[in-house]
Amino acid sequence: MTSTRATAPAVEFISASKTYGTVRALDGLTVSLHPGETVALLGPNGAGKSTTLDLLLGLRNPDPGGRVRLFGTTPRQAVTGGRVGAMLQSGGLMEGVRVRELVELACALHPRGYPAEQVLADARITELADRMVGKLSGGQEQRVRFALATAGDSDLIVLDEPTTGMDVTARRAFWSAMRAQAAQGRTVLFATHYLEEADEVADRVLVLHRGRLLADGSAARIKAMAGVRRVGFTLDAVPDGVLEAQLRALPGVAELDLAGATVRLRCTDADATVHALYALGLHPRGLEVTGLGLEEAFVTLTTRAEETGHRVTENKAGTK
């Protein structure tokens, strides 16, 4: 809102669709990313994440009527101008060369390339520099790809499922390297289905489902939108049909699960639920209210989308 008009969005999709035959991989995506944001593109397999990144990088063109702009130019212009560094899921590496040589190549090809030693250090792969590319493990390959994506002074870093194949330690090192990139003011967009990553690393989360943008907001916001707090308690007796209906009708209850006298509720507004629960005159024992991770928020969102076929918009999500 306060940004000047002179600053073009880092990424801009304007009703961009992509159809392969009869399959609509991306359906009217409209979204803008602002310079400096770290954005997670979240979705299950087949949600349209890779198609979105392909359009973004100019590897494919959107269907007629849609548009994709990077920094106010075409994706191809942005790529050849060195404004984008990208790491593809499907991006193979040149074989028969050493890691250092490959990184040197990436540095040389970038219009504003950094010294190779610095790129190796920043990607935390200095110890791999003399290894042959063909002899790396899956996780190591990913880190080399990251080095290629950060070989020069780019404004936008695009990463497709970057931590696939990494163990926990490597993953931690990777995200610290990525945070360092974001701290330099770069826009970072990464696709993932590791939800905790989106939760931990991203300022903003875009949830894609079946080619449509299902939700857009901070991780906390998405969790709130999905109504992801769980309320659990045990009653004195197994509730009858009437009581069950009453429980179901409590404010903020999204889902009810009964196991004997044990009740589990999934709530959009746990505070209101608990308040009304006592107002019913019940005596719940062992009351627990737990916040859920993004994972469950995500499952809730996608299930809801499948049921209603509607997009969950921010205004519908209620206020806080």
Add this chain to the structure above:
Amino acid sequence: MKTLVKLEITRSLRNKKFMFFSVIYPPVLYVIIAGRDTTGNMPGLPVDLKLYYMVAMAAFGAMTAVLMGNSERIAKERETGWVRQLRLTALPGRGYVTAKIASAATVSLPSILLVLLTGATVMDVRLAAWQWGAVALCSWAGSFVFAALGVAIGYLATGDAVRPITMLFYFGLAFTGGLWLPMSSLPDWVRHIGEWMPTYAYTGLGRAVEVGEAPHLADAGLLLGYLVLFAAVAAWLYRKDTRKA
């Protein structure tokens, strides 16, 4: 782009197995086909048989190295997605094609030199110094045409289809262009087609040198035309491929 060319050449030199067979088999084939003890001219040609086959085998060997090497490697690099990753750099499309031709030329040069060396030592071929130089240079420069064709085939086909398609071009070109048998021993209709083949023009450069003439402009022109054609097709397929893949 210079870095890519250098790196592609380094890779070729490191690929010892491919290098070894590409380099070793043309001279061996030369000795087997021409025969150590044969004397006399090619039937219907005023050229010594050993000399004829030396030039033909230098061309054949170079063509093998660049055509096989490029087409298969490029098809593989497309499959692994390296070409796609490269597409996300500022490298222009022609940069990739240039680098591939350069790396192929690295393999074809030693192969040519070894055939000529075999000719001079084992087969007792005698030529003037300028003729040796000219044959080597013509064989090498001409191989660029087939390197470009290799790039194009690498984009045309994928996976299992690459090898048979390469073979089709390879044998077709070698046969019709008179690399195995002299053109004079082929049926008329093959000869008429063959005269327009890049392989015929390719060995034509060497044939002119054999009889002490400068390479004919017509041959050089035809080869240049094919080089432009193959490179253009390769570049076009590269653009088309990255749109899709």
